[in-house]
Structures are given as C-alpha cells and as structure tokens.
Amino acid sequence: MELSRFPAYLAGRLVKAAVVVLAIVVCNFFLIHAAPGDPASIIAGQSGSADARFLEQLRAQFGLDQPLYMQLWLYLKGVLTLDLGFSHRQQASVAALLWDRLPATLLLTGAAFLFAIAIGVTMGALAARRVGTWSDSVITVLALTFYATPLFWVGLMLVLLFSVTLEWLPSFGMMSVGVELSRIGRVLDIGKHLLLPALTLGLFYVAVYARLTRATMLEVADQDFVKTARAKGVPEGRILRRHVLRNAMLPVITFAGIQAGQLIGGSILVETVFAWPGIGRLAFEALLARDYQVLMGVFFCTSVMVVLFNLITDLLYAVVDPRVEVS
Amino acid sequence: MGGFWRNFCRNRGAVVGLVILLLVIATAVAAPWLFPGSPWDMAGMPFAPPGEMGMWLGTDSLGRDVAAGIAHGARVSLLVGAVSTVVALVIGIGLGATAGYLGGVADDIVMRFTEFFQTIPSFVLAILLVAIFTPTIGSIVFAIAVVSWPPVARVVRAEFLSLRSREFVQASEVLGKSRLAIVFGDILPNALSPIVVLSSLMVASAILLESALSFLGLGDPNLMSWGFLIGSGRSVIRIAWWMSVFPGIAIFLTVLSLNLVGEGLSDALNPRLARNREGKA
Numbered sequence: 001m002e003l004s005r006f007p008a009y010l011a012g013r014l015v016k017a018a019v020v021v022l023a024i025v026v027c028n029f030f031l032i033h034a035a036p037g038d039p040a041s042i043i044a045g046q047s048g049s050a051d052a053r054f055l056e057q058l059r060a061q062f063g064l065d066q067p068l069y070m071q072l073w074l075y076l077k078g079v080l081t082l083d084l085g086f087s088h089r090q091q092a093s094v095a096a097l098l099w100d101r102l103p104a105t106l107l108l109t110g111a112a113f114l115f116a117i118a119i120g121v122t123m124g125a126l127a128a129r130r131v132g133t134w135s136d137s138v139i140t141v142l143a144l145t146f147y148a149t150p151l152f153w154v155g156l157m158l159v160l161l162f163s164v165t166l167e168w169l170p171s172f173g174m175m176s177v178g179v180e181l182s183r184i185g186r187v188l189d190i191g192k193h194l195l196l197p198a199l200t201l202g203l204f205y206v207a208v209y210a211r212l213t214r215a216t217m218l219e220v221a222d223q224d225f226v227k228t229a230r231a232k233g234v235p236e237g238r239i240l241r242r243h244v245l246r247n248a249m250l251p252v253i254t255f256a257g258i259q260a261g262q263l264i265g266g267s268i269l270v271e272t273v274f275a276w277p278g279i280g281r282l283a284f285e286a287l288l289a290r291d292y293q294v295l296m297g298v299f300f301c302t303s304v305m306v307v308l309f310n311l312i313t314d315l316l317y318a319v320v321d322p323r324v325e326v327s
Numbered sequence: 328m329g330g331f332w333r334n335f336c337r338n339r340g341a342v343v344g345l346v347i348l349l350l351v352i353a354t355a356v357a358a359p360w361l362f363p364g365s366p367w368d369m370a371g372m373p374f375a376p377p378g379e380m381g382m383w384l385g386t387d388s389l390g391r392d393v394a395a396g397i398a399h400g401a402r403v404s405l406l407v408g409a410v411s412t413v414v415a416l417v418i419g420i421g422l423g424a425t426a427g428y429l430g431g432v433a434d435d436i437v438m439r440f441t442e443f444f445q446t447i448p449s450f451v452l453a454i455l456l457v458a459i460f461t462p463t464i465g466s467i468v469f470a471i472a473v474v475s476w477p478p479v480a481r482v483v484r485a486e487f488l489s490l491r492s493r494e495f496v497q498a499s500e501v502l503g504k505s506r507l508a509i510v511f512g513d514i515l516p517n518a519l520s521p522i523v524v525l526s527s528l529m530v531a532s533a534i535l536l537e538s539a540l541s542f543l544g545l546g547d548p549n550l551m552s553w554g555f556l557i558g559s560g561r562s563v564i565r566i567a568w569w570m571s572v573f574p575g576i577a578i579f580l581t582v583l584s585l586n587l588v589g590e591g592l593s594d595a596l597n598p599r600l601a602r603n604r605e606g607k608a
Binding site: 164273319 | 340342376433438441446447448449450451452454455458459460531535538542543544545554557560561564565571572575577578582583587
C-alpha cells in the first residue's frame with residue numbers, strides 16, 4: 001500500500017480494536033447482571049463464605065444501589081484504569097494475578113504457534129510439490145485425525161507415553177522445583193517442561209497450516225507470474241521459494257489471525273493438563289473456586305490478546321501485500 | 328435421491344464414517360439395556376484393569392464400570408451435540424437471512440456483530456457462560472450454541488445475497504408474497520445444502536466443546552459424560568491409564584465419523600465439485 005495512506009489505515013484498525021475491547025467489557029458487565037442471584041454475591045464468589053460487610057463493600061464499589069447505566073459507567077471506568085477487581089480468595093488484585101501469569105502463557109502459545117507454522121508450512125510445501133503421492137495423503141489423514149481428537153486427550157496421551165512409560169520428559173509444571181541450576185541449565189529445564197505442552201497445543205495447527213499451505217501453493221503455482229518466471233529460466237527451487245511460497249504465505253497469515261482466539265482457548269486446556277502456571281491454569285483454579293472476578297478478568301485479558309494479535313497480523317498483511325486496499 | 332446415495336457412497340471414507348456413527352447412536356440408544364442401572368454406581372473393585380472382573384474396559388477410582396460410563400456418556404454427547412447445533416442453526420439462519428435478504432444497514436450491523444463473536448476467544452466465553460449460569464445441560468447447550476452460530480450466519484448470508492436477486496425470487500415478489508414467505512418458502516430451501524454440510528461439522532465440534540467443558544469440571548453434575556470420565560482419570564493416569572484412554576477413543580471415533588459424513592454429504596450435494604477435487608488431487 002502507499003505509505004501516505006498507512007496512518008489512516010492504522011488509525012482505522014486501532015478504532016476497530018478499541019470498539020471490540022469495549023464491547024467485551026460491556027459483555028462482562030451484563031453477564032454479571034444476567035446471572036441468577038445477587039450480583040454482589042456472584043462477584044464475591046458463590047461458594048465462598050462472603051460475609052455481609054464484604055458484600056456491602058462490593059455493593060458500594062460497583063454502585064449496585066445505583067441505576068444500571070451508572071453501574072456500567074463505574075465498571076467501565078474501573079476496567080479502563082486496569083482495575084479488574086479483587087480476588088477475595090487469592091487476596092490479590094485480578095490485574096496483578098493476570099500479569100503474573102501472562103509470561104508463561106505467552107511462552108506456551110508463542111512456542112506452539114512457531115512450531116505449528118514451521119512444521120505445517122514445510123509439510124504443506126512438500127505435499128504441494130508431490131501432489132498425489134504418499135506424503136500428500138499422510139497430510140490429509142493427519143489433518144482429519146487432529147481435527148477429531150480432543151486437545152486435552154492428546155496431552156494426556158503424550159504424558160502417558162513420554163512421562164509415564166518412557167520417563168523422558170516431565171509431565172507437569174514449568175520448571176524443576178528445589179534444584180539449583182545455572183542460567184543455561186534453567187533455560188534447558190524450562191525448555192524440557194515446555195516441549196510436551198507446546199507439542200500438544202501445536203499439533204492441531206500443524207495439520208491446519210499444512211493443508212492451507214498445500215492448497216494455496218497449488219493455486220499460486222498455476223498463475224501467470226510463475227509461468228513467466230519459469231519461462232525466464234529461473235531455477236525451480238528459487239521459483240518455489242521466492243515466487244510461490246512467498247505468495248502462499250498470505251492466507252497463512254490471515255488464518256493465523258483468525259485462529260488466535262482458538263489457540264488461546266486451547267491453552268486453557270493444555271495448561272490444565274500440564275499444570276502450566278499461565279492464565280489458563282489461573283482460569284481453571286478460578287473455576288474450581290467459582291471466583292468469577294478472576295474468570296471475567298481472564299476473558300478480558302485473553303480477548304485483548306486476541307485483538308492485539310489480529311492487529312499485528314492485519315498490519316503485517318498490509319505491509320507484505322501491496323494489493324491490500326485501505327478501507 | 329438415488330443419485331444422492333450413489334454420490335455419497337462413492338466417498339469411501341463417508342461410508343465408514345456413517346457406519347461408525349450409526350454404531351455410536353445404537354450404543355447410546357441401547358445403553359440402558361446394555362448396562363442396566365446407574366453408571367455412577369459401584370460395579371466392582373476400584374482400579375480394576377481392563378478385562379478383569381468382567382469389566383472389559385476396567386473400573387475407575389470408585390469401582391464404576393468405564394464401559395458403562397462410555398455407553399451412557401454417548402447419550403449426553405450426542406444429545407448436547409445435536410440440540411446445541413439446532414439452537415445455533417436457528418440463531419445463525421435468523422441473523423444470516425436477515426443480513427442477506429435486507430442488506431444495507433441491517434447487513435452491516437449483523438456482520439459487525441458476527442465478527443465480534445468470531446474475534447473473541449469463544450472457548451473462554453463458553454467457560455464463563457457455563458460457570459456463571461451454573462453447569463446444567465441447559466446452560467451447556469446454550470453456551471455451545473452462543474459460540475458456534477457465526478459460521479452459519481456467514482454461510483446463510485452469502486447464499487441469500489446471491490439468491491435474492493434471482494428470477495424466481497423476483498417473480499415471488501411481483502406476485503405479492505410476503506417477505507417471510509419468500510425467505511422461508513423460496514430462498515431457504517435453495518440454500519439448504521451448505522447448511523446441511525455445515526451442521527454435521529457443527530455437531531462434531533459441539534461434541535468436542537462439551538467434552539472440553541466437562542473435562543474442566545463444567546459438565547452437568549447429574550449426567551455421565553466422556554469429558555468427565557477423562558477429567559477424573561487425569562490425576563490417576565499413572566495407575567489407571569484405561570480411565571482416560573477409552574473415553575478419548577470414543578470422542579475421537581464419534582467426531583471423526585461426523586467429519587467424514589460431512590465430507591460425504593458435501594460430495595453428494597455438490598457432485599460437480601467433488602469430481603473436480605478428485606481430478607485435481
């Protein structure tokens with residue numbers, strides 16, 4: 001796209017992202033009020049022994065004695081100043097809890113994403129080069145299999161194989177507890193703990209990206225500029241890398257953006273299986289304790305992550321593909 | 328109809344899928360006769376491995392029969408999958424038809440709404456909904472429907488956009504038929520085939536979603552389900568692998584069969600497309 005129009009494009013995207021985030025906050029607000037029972041006791045956590053004074057304090061904080069629009073305003077004001085509430089159960093602010101767990105989740109989802117892209121695109125490219133051979137069918141079968149397998153079950157089966165039977169890899173946590181390790185040792189230790197969760201979360205997307213890459217590469221390979229390159233005598237390997245694969249990456253980028261929400265949803269399951277100390281595990285703990293403040297914080301935080309990720313892929317797309325129109 | 332069957336049967340995977348699916352449905356229907364009594368009751372020693380004490384899939388930590396749990400769980404999985412898909416179809420067709428038929432501002436509003444639901448992490452929303460409305464079969468169906476209607480709305484909208492300017496629709500408009508009659512009598516029947524294909528895939532993902540929710544402890548506490556079985560086997564996987572392995576295989580086979588049937592339906596309803604694909608691959 002033309003450089004002069006880029007700021008307008010960026011501004012449009014930012015406004016859109018802000019609207020989505022705002023809508024999520026409103027959604028959270030109405031969920032509390034749609035739930036059966038007293039909003040104050042829901043905010044406090046149902047199964048808790050919420051005492052009368054705490055409930056009173058919550059009523060004042062959320063303005064529950066005021067009209068609905070005032071309550072919404074108070075809630076919005078709170079969230080926009082990053083006050084996501086207080087977890088009575090964990091005796092910490094929700095924002096602090098989320099902030100604490102964010103790095104682990106980013107590490108897990110990032111590793112899974114990179115693994116899926118790297119292996120998936122390679123497999124897809126190979127399959128596209130040898131259409132109709134066994135490697136082609138292997139990808140179709142793998143994709144069907146991983147579409148149909150529950151993520152958490154894949155995790156458990158990997159634990160059964162690599163931790164219980166073979167005893168190669170640790171089955172839970174993010175690092176070994178109670179051992180003194182050098183800095184490199186610590187990194188290796190985290191890497192060892194990361195392997196199974198990232199593999200679990202990434203496997204499904206390997207199949208997805210492989211299929212997508214294969215389909216778009218076949219499509220691009222038919223186009224005129226590839227024929228031109230071939231007619232010019234450009235070596236086949238170079239055509240594949242510079243002309244075909246590069247163009248085939250565009251749908252992969254778009255799809256990565258669309259899938260971001262699913263990836264983060266999946267991380268809740270994977271973190272639960274592997275006791276990975278991230279936001280997903282926090283959500284599971286909050287679920288067990290019926291700690292709704294934390295759950296809503298998780299919903300807010302993961303949504304913001306997805307919106308940001310979409311923003312990045314949109315911008316990346318606009319930079320990579322000059323044909324994208326500014327709208 | 329004969330042509331439909333022939334095209335469906337040409338896809339061998341689809342036939343295998345249909346057979347598996349029928350077996351699962353048969354198990355679900357026959358569960359009360361195959362395994363009389365409640366699947367929650369103790370049937371033998373705790374942690375009996377498969378094949379021992381007449382429990383061919385073993386028992387769990389409280390001596391409950393895993394096979395009975397899987398058979399009774401099939402009822403819940405299929406029921407939740409089917410009902411939540413119907414609810415999602417109603418929402419998706421309603422919104423998609425409105426957007427596609429009316430166009431303009433209505434289209435804009437509905438599509439922004441749909442985009443919003445496609446952006447937010449749907450699984451997290453489902454968790455939140457079930458947790459806040461307390462886990463019952465009703466809230467689970469509701470939560471799954473709320474997060475799975477967007478693709479229906481998109482497909483229906485696209486179909487309506489292309490169909491509404493066709494001659495047979497214009498003819499109905501000239502004849503003075505009401506809008507509702509045109510939408511349900513003329514356009515919708517012609518948009519059915521992509522909806523049918525999509526719904527078999529939706530049942531599959533609803534079953535996966537239900538199992539994930541009950542794995543996290545958000546299942547209906549009165550109903551046995553596959554996700555619950557795997558969830559309760561998670562902490563004892565070192566001593567009782569069968570508790571989590573077999574229910575997972577049940578989910579895998581059911582979801583796989585639905586996906587295969589979906590592909591077969593797609594081939595049978597768009598025979599031209601299917602032949603093209605065969606030619607290309």
